[in-house]
Amino acid sequence: MTKEWFTAAELAGLDGMPAHATNVTRKAKNKNWQHRQIAGLRGVNFEYHASSLPKETQVALGLEGLDKPVEAENSDSDMVTIQIYSAKAKTWSKARAVAHMMLPKAFLPKPLPHTEQNQLFALEMPDNTMQPTISSGEVILVSKADSKATLSTGLFLVETSTEVTIRRLKPNVAATQIKVCCDSEQYDDETLSKDDFNQSIRVIGKVIGTLIKTVV
Incomplete structure (x- = not known):
């Protein structure tokens, strides 16, 4: 299965991304990227879906044109x-x-x-x-x-x-x-x-x- 969700640390430094994870998180918040809570970690920790990322970052990940995840529609009853x-x-x-x-x-x-x-x-x-x-x-x-x-x-x-x-x-x-x-x-x-x-x-x-x- 292709990896579609990425943490700020994983995205930092890629094309179209800030060099530091904290700045990636700030950019994600400002741009309202599709995100989800990372299970099992203390506090609030997010990972971001590739469909929300800038085009150059998608290209760097080999995921250009990826569809939004099902979770984005909040249709999952769980x-x-x-x-x-x-x-x-x-x-x-x-x-x-x-x-x-x-x-x-x-x-x-x-x-x-x-x-x-x-x-x-x-x-x-x-x-x-x-x-x-x-x-x-x-x-x-x-x-x-x-x-x-x-x-x-x-x-x-x-x-x-x-x-x-x-x-x-x-x-x-x-x-x-x-x-x-x-x-x-x-x-x-x-x-x-x-x-x-x-x-x-x-x-x-x-x-x-x-x-x-x-x-x-």
Whole structure:
């Protein structure tokens, strides 16, 4: 079978390609090349389909005029497309999807109904406040929050007055108070009334896990 997918490192230095892999990745993002997640590696790692590459690179690979892969049409029922957001945004309104990946459903940390699969997005953990549960840089899968749903105990992507990050929320039985927690012992927990919580914290989505594990 002809090899059709290539990593940035494999493409670096070829005709039509930058000399360094990081610049290949940047070019791929700018040109929106067809890409897929490389299974079994920590973090977000992509390989790119030859049909998206410049003509001179295709010629160098001996793959000129190659058709787009079936995955490009997202027709495979065993795959799910997930938008990847930058973790650098200080407010969620300014957050932008910087890439997307087509992920085998088997790589989701737990089975999800089809409706929730369509609500998934991903981003890198922006800080170390949730260690050891989630380390800085780990790719987190988040299901968009239902504004009508009752808040339950768990990990959530939240926006505060200063940042977008992950917090463990623990509402009391009557839901009149919510404890906002970091899993790292270096940070103190905060208990807010329901009104204060609603005024100071926006829940963006519920964390279901990283690309390789379910979080609890």
